[in-house]
């Protein structure tokens with residue numbers, strides 16, 4: 001089978017497509033023929049060999065890339081605990097967990113002490129065949145394409161967790177999404193609008209500001225290239241600010257994200273793509289009853305909840321580009337140059 005492999009860390013040029021032996025499924029496992037895989041910042045960080053506090057690395061090289069994806073079941077092991085059958089269209093959830101600790105039993109799998117991520121701690125899904133525990137697989141809703149489904153598991157689970165599970169979004173609240181063109185950001189704006197929020201999008205790019213303002217689920221756009229841009233938000237909300245900020249950028253945006261918050265507002269974070277050592281004022285936080293909440297990805301429950309919503313409402317990922325497996329490096333370049341609005345998906349067929 002072909003796979004997207006790295007033998008060393010570095011730029012997009014270290015991504016290679018190569019033939020590997022087909023997986024040997026265990027008796028309880030299910031084999032999936034992968035159709036597509038959504039790219040995430042995670043893929044870029046894994047490829048670069050990013051190190052630092054809270055960052056995991058592949059345990060060994062060579063490493064197969066890819067955290068999220070979709071495909072078709074081709075084989076079900078004799079003792080697999082599942083009702084999946086060959087031919088079923090499935091999404092792959094990237095969270096790996098023990099299945100029996102107190103968190104796993106509640107569906108809060110991302111809190112499991114043994115938690116690990118496909119494509120980061122273990123070989124990923126950017127390959128033609130993958131053998132997995134059926135606990136990692138969920139059927140794709142009818143009418144959703146493989147390209148769309150490949151951009152759901154990691155992206156929409158993270159967005160859902162930020163807004164709903166951790167952020168406890170309520171009808172009528174104002175939500176500001178910082179770095180609004182990313183995959184999780186566009187998913188968060190779709191979900192927030194559907195949940196009855198007033199949606200604000202912050203971007204540094206005038207071109208993206210124009211394109212974002214044309215999306216039906218974006219109600220206001222803020223130019224976050226301007227120093228002290230949170231003043232725009234406060235001014236345009238009559239001094240009130242927003243109730244929830246979803247920020248995956250980190251150090252460059254935290255100060256203004258906090259200042260954009262209303263009294264008692266919540267800053268929900270799922271990443272730090274721009275750096276993880278922000279310069280903030282502790283007084284600006286506590287004196288206005290503001291909270292900072294961590295929402296790293298989400299659990300199986302969050303995944304099932306958001307896919308159920310997508311099935312009932314027809315919400316679909318915004319796909320910026322689809323690139324063939326051999327051009328995975330080009331997909332990484334699109335993300336690194338910040339050219340995208342929405343998801344970049346690798347076609348594995």
Ligand SMILES: [Zn+2]
Nearest residue numbers: 098101104112
């Ligand atoms: Zn567990």
